Amino acid sequence: MKNTLFDFISKYVSLTEDEKNAILSLDLFRSVKKGTALLKEGQKSQDSYFVLKGCIRIYYIIDGEEKTTAFYTEMDALTPHCVINKAPSEYFISCVEDSILTVSNSDMEAEINSKFPKFEIMCRKLSEELLAKQQMDFDEFKTSSPEQRYLNLIQKRPDLIQRVPQHQLASYLGIKPQSLSRLRARILGK
Template sequence: MENELIKFMSQFTELTDKEAQVMVDFYPVKLYKKGEVLLQEGQIAQDSFLILSGCVRKYCIVDGVEKTIDFYTEEQVAVEFESMSQQSPSKYYLVCFEDSKIAIINSKKEKEYYKKFPRFEELSRIQMEVMMGENLRAFSKFITLTPEQRYLDLLQNRPKLIQRVPQHLIASCLGITPESLSRIRKRIFK
């Protein structure tokens, strides 16, 4: 299991054997069953979750209705930044949508890791900047694209997600009703 974490991190930098072993110790990999909750509304986030396999859904509840924010799949990090950085109660849920293999990145342990291996703080910062850039692009697309354009973008950039997730949750993630998504799909696939 740990080899998947090392393989992922090796994409960004070469690891010594000692660094790899310390990484395995600091970032345990766990198996989660579909439906297991990683974070729930009201909890203060302490961990980030690197998805090695599987899928995690982030959602909130507004007026009694679940609103899907995103799905995190292989090589993506599921995290609730606001709760973690401000140590405030989360407004979101992170729930395993599929059986998942996840590396857990505890924010307190991460500081210890950076003291032992300072170069990883720089690496982490770069990864964070990439994630924030991706989040900003996604937000910009959500604001500027029509629902049909958002669906086409999802089809182009995350086609496997469409096959893994029910259409009503895809619709929720796109900010539309399942009926609207059905009409969009009908137009596109004619």
């Protein structure tokens, strides 16, 4: 698990042993059971997550219905909106599978950042990269039909289709579960 984390970090900066130990001393690793709520609507939180193993998702409850908008799997990092803008969360975060995560709060990050400027650089690079990636995903979503989006998902994240319930995938694709079922049947018939 440690290696997964350091492999990830090494994509952005190279760490000395001292720096690695500083991170390990923070005791970031957490095991969480499927279904565990990591964040609820209305809560304030300081915690950011990094997925070492498993899957977590963001969902809203709108008119009593769950709307899943994002999945985070191995090597994905997530800083919730409420951590950035210091307001109560508008969404829920929950464990889709039994998972192993790192959980770090803003204070810890600020401390590490001031001790090792290298982390500041890593965070900037990571944010920039995630922002650019997110922008491309959004563009793709805007310019595709639900069917194209589903076919795209099969290409880009085939694992999600296996490990995530259909009704959660549906809202992730911006449609209703019944429409996803129909759409899948339509594709099979081709």
